[in-house]
Amino acid sequence: MPVAYAFWTTESGGEIRPVEVPAPGEDEVLVRTLYSGVSRGTETLVFAGRVPPDQHEAMRAPFQEGGFAFPVKYGYLNVGVVEAGPADLRGRAVFCLYPHQTQYVVPRASVVPLPEGVPPRRAVLAGTVETAVNALWDAAPLIGDRVSVVGAGMVGCSVAALLARLPGAEVELVDTDPSRRAVADALGVAFVGPDEASGGRDLVIHASASERGLQTALGLLAAEGTVVELSWYGDRPVTLALGGAFHSGRLTIRSSQVGTVSPARAATRTYADRMALALRLLRDPAFDALITGESPFAELPAVLPRLADGTLPALAHVITY
Template sequence: MTNAFWVTGPLEGRIREATFDCHPPAAATADDPAVEIRALYSGISRGTEALVFANQVPESEFHTMRAPFQEGDFPFPVKYGYASVGKVVTGPESLTGRSVFCLFPHQTDYRVPASAVVPLPGDLPAGRAVLAANMETAVNGLWDAAPRVGDRIAVVGLGVVGLLVAWLASRIPGTRVTAIDTNPGRQAVAESLGLDFRTHCQRDDHDLVIHASGHPAGLETALQLAGMEARIIEMSWYGAQAVPLSLGHAFHSRRLTIRSSQVGHLNPQQVPRWQYRDRMSLALDLLRDDVLDNLITGESPFETLPEVMASLAGGTGGNTLTPLASETLCHRIVYRHH
């Protein structure tokens, strides 16, 4: 028997029995044999999972928002998530005993095709690898943004993805990266990553502005920071929330461009040479820096996931943020097998 976390209603979840084989089942083949995984950790992708937990996924997006191994259908009951790190219990000799990452929901044990798992680099701690899906999103966002040497870059919204985007961008030679969040509690973690933190920024000379706050007001801020002919990359996803945006003022005179970025698709310029697995391998490799442990702000045992998700989703839909929701970056779930 295997157990998983299920969203069972608006802001309601429970631990219940789940399918051991991936759903929908994928037949093992000689070229792609099955592997059995025992979960060690999983990460909560707070923005997206809070929207799912609060029943904020619009019906028009039910299909595109499906997780790779989701069980059930939106709105609920649904088994959702995509940041599982585990150990291969049985499978090909090359994988047995290795720690791997899989885009699988929060579940204690599961079986998937070997092609669905990516081995961790030998020096990457399994506990940090729960950030892989966030790093993959950050990589894809920067592919879409196409920053250049010396660019003046602003990143608005310092959740996990925003911090990773800013950290990666700051490693490009000559860039001036400003990391912006209205929450002063983000300062310590931003500065631990070597970032120039601001709660407000008056400069409007940026070549590139990346928005990742998840709040419409943050996109307004991004517009104000953009210089002439600047590019604005929108990485937030709002679910069913309407987003009003002031496209008067300098939007036309500065000839600004707003472009969405979504991790479900590779940048067209990468497609001839890159596959999804290549992107995930790159994300895992980039996580080898110990400083990124600062993005994991707490952990809880698997059995407490219903209560944890209720706390993390407390601010979705306009409600007041709970202390856990307002201060959390990545919250890690720990699996203890008996």
């Protein structure tokens, strides 16, 4: 069997291990990876071993090997080219929810060909844009709504980019890091710090993964408003002050999670439909602003700890092969 190489998270950090790749069977494809992406939220929590025991099964990635906490082969932002398999896919660039690995074999139904106009490097954002699509299906913003997105990370910026295309919407991207203003400008949304954020919002999307950010999100709502919570906190407890306007304003906190298709569309859309939509949306070159760094695959064991502890600041960090 040909030998490929995969990144594994271990108790002592991360390492690249050889793996045998079988020949593809009927209705399977052999993919050679071009790019993969690091999900700074979920993936860095996995790297730190902070997946709660009661979420070990729920948080499994589609092609994960090993288990939480360690060792585990984890990841789900992979773009490659089909080298063997059905004739209609050979030579096509595809997206797959696969970990960081140089080559792999999966069922053909697990890969989605990139639409014309979507370069492979940008396509690593497909899983993040898919999360944003699902969040907006859950949130159901209306034309002309006043909407804030708190947290200008990968997911928050993706949500803001989609909201900016809603007719008449007044969108603010809120973050404590002023360097994110340049990204907001590229996406076509207003950027403000927490102290400057507008109140009276019909809807707030929270994606900062901090209790301070969630408290800020609640404070921006108009009466009867809703915070849609996209953050995943791992094993960290969250404390909120709910003695103010939370009850008198009849405010709502609603979670949104990409593991299931939003109930608002589950009767008419499949996972494949949602992913295909995310990839079509990535025809917009504005999304390139979310890719803020890249490193070769061989350096991933040294790069992921720096992404996890913040010494390597990034939104989407691309791994090249």
